[in-house]
Amino acid sequence: MPISGLYAITPQYADVDVLLDQVRQALEGGAQAVQYRDKSGDVALRFEQASELLGLCRDFGVPLIVNDDLRLADLIGADGIHLGRDDVSLREARLVLGRDKIIGVSCYNDFSLARTAQDGGADYVAFGSFFASPTKPQAVSAPLALLHQAKRELRVPLVAIGGITLANASLLVEAGADALAVISAVFDSGNIRTAAAEFAQLFSKPTLH
Numbered sequence: 537m538p539i540s541g542l543y544a545i546t547p548q549y550a551d552v553d554v555l556l557d558q559v560r561q562a563l564e565g566g567a568q569a570v571q572y573r574d575k576s577g578d579v580a581l582r583f584e585q586a587s588e589l590l591g592l593c594r595d596f597g598v599p600l601i602v603n604d605d606l607r608l609a610d611l612i613g614a615d616g617i618h619l620g621r622d623d624v625s626l627r628e629a630r631l632v633l634g635r636d637k638i639i640g641v642s643c644y645n646d647f648s649l650a651r652t653a654q655d656g657g658a659d660y661v662a663f664g665s666f667f668a669s670p671t672k673p674q675a676v677s678a679p680l681a682l683l684h685q686a687k688r689e690l691r692v693p694l695v696a697i698g699g700i701t702l703a704n705a706s707l708l709v710e711a712g713a714d715a716l717a718v719i720s721a722v723f724d725s726g727n728i729r730t731a732a733a734e735f736a737q738l739f740s741k742p743t744l745h
Contacts, residue, residue: 539599539640539660539693541568542735543715547723548574552585556592562722563596565732569715571618573603587612599638606632616640616659626656640695645678647685654692661690662717665698666708670720672698680711687712702734709738 544567549555559570570593572586586602590612593600599615602608606624609617616638617629629639640660641653650661663682665675675698686694696708697717705716716735725731 539569539638539695539715541715541739542566542722542732543569543571543695543717544722544732545571545573545603545697545717545719546589547719548576550576550578550581552581552588555585556588558723558728559589560592561728562732563592563598565722565729566736567598567722567732568736569599569601571601571603571717572614573719582608583611586614590614601638601640609633609637618642618662626653626658630657642697645676645682647682647689650686650690654690658692660693660695660715661686662695662697664696664717666696667699667701667704669697669699680707683708683711683713702731705735705738 544562546555546559570589572589574582586608590600601616601618602614603618604620604623606617606629610632617633618640619626619629620642626639626641638659640662641658643649643653643661643663653661663678665672666678669675683694693714694712695715695717696713700716700718701721708716718735722728722731
């Protein structure tokens with residue numbers, strides 16, 4: 537179940553029904569993966585939301601990836617986990633989740649991190665922020681040249697993240713991104729299903745690498 541296409545990252549809502557409805561619209565529009573991202577300390581809410589999202593993603597045949605939280609990913613039987621710089625190690629995540637789960641690693645603007653992640657068994661690597669991000673305004677900036685280099689030298693799928701909109705997304709796809717991780721441009725769009733479909737269509741066009 538490789539990561540590709542629109543990789544929808546969930547907005548943070550306390551209301552489970554609202555979250556599920558919005559993610560369902562993104563999936564109906566063509567999202568090919570969902571990452572559950574919630575930075576609240578409400579363990580019970582996170583468990584409920586992640587469990588419900590997993591069931592929804594199963595209905596669409598799409599993987600659910602949990603951001604950061606290895607215990608939660610293991611507890612609900614998620615399809616994988618996304619790891620940042622300050623999270624558990626790739627090795628620990630693989631030991632806990634097993635060989636068949638998806639493990640993605642944030643590599644920011646650092647190609648050497650990506651090579652190390654690939655060599656350590658990561659299933660995909662993520663670079664960014666390529667553009668100014670409302671979710672992470674202090675994020676480091678990554679150049680498009682990084683995607684070109686990674687496409688030439690790495691074997692794992694490449695995920696681009698950070699300030700991605702329909703106006704700039706094609707630049708990333710043309711540079712070699714296999715997937716686009718998007719929050720605001722889908723979930724704050726006013727029409728989630730349509731926005732997701734427009735992102736999904738970018739991957740049905742021929743690209744220049």
